[in-house]
Amino acid sequence: MSHARILGIESSCDETAAAVLQVSPDLHILSSVVASQEAIHARYGGVVPEVASRQHVRWIGPVIRQAMTEAAVGWDDLDAVAVTYGPGLAGSLLVGVNAAKAIAYARGLPLVAVNHIQAHVYANWFHDPPPPFPLLCLIVSGGHADLVLMADHGRYELLGHTLDDAPGEAFDKAARLLGLGYPGGPAIQRAATTGDPHAYALPRAAQRARDGYDFSFSGLKTAVLHAVRDELGLVAGPRPRGAKGLKPTQIHLTAGDPRATDLAASFQQAVVDALVAKTVAAAEAYGVPQVALAGGVAANLLLRQRLAQALPVPLLCPPISLCTDNAVMIAACGYFRYRAGELASLDLDVVPSLSLT
Ligand code: KG4
Ligand code: ZN
Numbered sequence: 001m002s003h004a005r006i007l008g009i010e011s012s013c014d015e016t017a018a019a020v021l022q023v024s025p026d027l028h029i030l031s032s033v034v035a036s037q038e039a040i041h042a043r044y045g046g047v048v049p050e051v052a053s054r055q056h057v058r059w060i061g062p063v064i065r066q067a068m069t070e071a072a073v074g075w076d077d078l079d080a081v082a083v084t085y086g087p088g089l090a091g092s093l094l095v096g097v098n099a100a101k102a103i104a105y106a107r108g109l110p111l112v113a114v115n116h117i118q119a120h121v122y123a124n125w126f127h128d129p130p131p132p133f134p135l136l137c138l139i140v141s142g143g144h145a146d147l148v149l150m151a152d153h154g155r156y157e158l159l160g161h162t163l164d165d166a167p168g169e170a171f172d173k174a175a176r177l178l179g180l181g182y183p184g185g186p187a188i189q190r191a192a193t194t195g196d197p198h199a200y201a202l203p204r205a206a207q208r209a210r211d212g213y214d215f216s217f218s219g220l221k222t223a224v225l226h227a228v229r230d231e232l233g234l235v236a237g238p239r240p241r242g243a244k245g246l247k248p249t250q251i252h253l254t255a256g257d258p259r260a261t262d263l264a265a266s267f268q269q270a271v272v273d274a275l276v277a278k279t280v281a282a283a284e285a286y287g288v289p290q291v292a293l294a295g296g297v298a299a300n301l302l303l304r305q306r307l308a309q310a311l312p313v314p315l316l317c318p319p320i321s322l323c324t325d326n327a328v329m330i331a332a333c334g335y336f337r338y339r340a341g342e343l344a345s346l347d348l349d350v351v352p353s354l355s356l357t
Helices: 040-044 049-071 090-107 116-124 165-177 184-192 219-233 258-286 302-308 328-339
Strands: 004-010 015-023 028-036 082-088 111-115 136-138 145-152 155-161 291-292
Touching: 004 049, 004 090, 004 328, 015 049, 015 116, 015 136, 015 328, 028 328, 040 049, 049 090, 082 090, 082 116, 082 328, 090 111, 111 116, 111 328, 116 136, 116 155, 116 291, 136 258, 145 258, 155 258, 165 184, 165 219, 165 258, 184 258, 184 302, 219 258, 258 302, 291 302
Parallel strands: 004 082, 082 111, 136 291
Antiparallel strands: 004 015, 015 028, 136 145, 145 155
């Protein structure tokens, strides 16, 4: 079992992805194909579930075929098929799960069901040597902010999570308010490079010790909304009865505006401050030998820098290409499930609200 080839399939949100992983016994990426729907959803300022599932249906076949071709392997060279079964959008998850089931059935291959949040952490398994346990993981994405103690493969303890918005979601919403486009994380990071992070005093929610290891980002998002309103001189008084009022999406600055870059820098700083404070506190309290960063927001350079500086132990960061959704992490997580004999049956169903544990 220390040698295997795994096909990974991912379709939980707006990326259709497939990858072939070879374990011999180090993990080698033979191929990784990601078809992103970013450009399609950009015009709506966020992911439209109906549109997403239709694109997955169009792309899943070609994406899997391309991953197999690039890896130069045939179906008979595979040992298992691993697929994301949750959490995510039901209609999107179904496309990947049905494709995986079809391949597993047709080729008589073991099927492995993978939890998308757990899989993000496995983007860190391409370092040599692999991460030591117990590992403290900060998983930050468009849907999650989880501070997790991983005792071993498959053994997770949730120490803290977000009480409202996920950080990626906050980045996306703030970017929309600032007229910076979608996805918001990379757009804010870009705009922030020319902005002053101290220009606006935005709240650092839930950073106090008595809040434990939980996060909160919705107050920050509202503060950005108010700052945008104030900058444009719009009065945020009570709405007259029956009036529609201002929707957040109707007021925004234009991208090149220095007020937008200052707000972007101040916002990014506030998100990073909150994530760093809680992660450092948990690393000290649990005395872990290393900390791993994961999820789409792990691509954020300020977060990487600040966390690495503040932690008392080394920080592991995935390669940028493996931070946002991909199928390499699904295949890697799937391999350890497969090795532990945790196989799914062909009646596997999607679980859109699947939790980390
Ligand atoms: O992990 P992911 O691809 O999808 C989910 O599982 O949610 O994460 C996507 C999220 C988006 O909200 C995106 O804005 C954010 O990750 N993101 C970033 C950066 N790159 C992507 N956030 C901050 N800085 C970045 N450089
Ligand atoms: Zn993800």
